[in-house]
């Protein structure tokens with residue numbers, strides 16, 4: 263099959279790009295299936311799963327059964343040679359470590375790769391070893407990979423062959439924090455982030471800690487004090503601040519399917535007497551307006567509104583709001599995001615749109 267096919271589903275005058283999803287039976291894979299089945303300029307040509315091989319997409323995910331492609335397209339065992347012939351762009355929705363094993367040969371075969379795992383998010387193989395407890399499988403590719411946070415790396419994504427889609431917690435922390443650090447409005451050394459995440463963040467695999475009875479009606483912290491996502495969060499904050507940044511990050515598991523709510527506690531760059539709180543507030547407002555006023559997928563809330571996961575679940579939008587606490591002299595920034603959409607598959611499709619020169623919102627509104 264040719265890597266690009268003409269189709270009447272695409273906007274007039276444009277070709278559809280053939281795409282494949284490796285690991286399409288997992289939570290982020292399923293979300294990619296949903297988005298790419300309905301994408302005006304993508305044609306889903308292959309979906310892989312070792313356990314579901316032979317089943318149609320509609321059999322595994324009946325909610326897609328009304329889509330004719332879902333009734334015809336079957337899951338297959340991952341086969342690198344075949345994938346490289348079937349698709350120009352391959353999405354990897356695989357565990358870290360496994361993803362790199364697929365990325366290397368697919369890139370060699372000329373595919374563009376959008377990896378949802380942590381394998382190519384870090385610039386340093388030593389930091390990867392420290393946080394992921396094994397040697398990086400393809401350290402030579404780290405310099406080639408582009409961190410796929412569109413709001414920060416749009417230009418670099420445009421020419422990339424390997425996009426490392428950010429993690430869900432990092433997305434919820436970086437988008438609120440990067441503009442403030444770049445503008446020098448907050449102290450880089452005094453950042454505290456507390457996040458609450460739904461259980462789908464752990465993936466679809468069966469694991470005792472994530473069984474219904476273990477999670478339901480209960481809330482618990484985990485990954486304390488050194489969650490793996492700290493590696494990419496601190497990498498990106500360090501780049502924005504221009505000096506090493508170490509943060510305090512505490513994730514919590516909450517009994518909902520999807521969604522992350524993050525609260526950031528930030529110290530203004532210059533300590534605030536109460537009288538300056540209003541001026542600082544105006545600076546923060548101007549900073550967020552400049553950074554996100556034209557961004558389609560970052561919603562800065564106004565008035566009394568505060569982020570709420572129910573307003574973003576199922577969408578590619580991150581909501582954020584902030585308050586200056588004149589009593590403590592701190593800035594509180596809160597964000598809400600769907601861990602599987604803006605925190606994973608939606609963001610990957612946003613990067614795909616940029617990579618292929620499609621409107622950035624294609625298939626995402």
Ligand SMILES: NC(=O)c1ccc[n+]([C@@H]2O[C@H](COP(=O)([O-])OP(=O)(O)OC[C@H]3O[C@@H](n4cnc5c(N)ncnc54)[C@H](OP(=O)(O)O)[C@@H]3O)[C@@H](O)[C@H]2O)c1
Nearest residue numbers: 285287288289290311312313355356379463465466601606
């Ligand atoms: N869940 C989230 O909220 C989220 C957010 C951001 C990023 N991510 C990242 O996205 C990636 C996928 O996460 P997920 O939550 O979707 O995982 P998941 O639900 O556990 O799905 C994993 C997928 O990979 C396949 N797979 C597993 N081991 C494989 C192997 N050795 N060879 C080939 N295929 C294999 C599985 O299918 P078979 O076992 O049938 O082959 C399945 O389709 C991870 O790296 C994760 O860190 C997840």
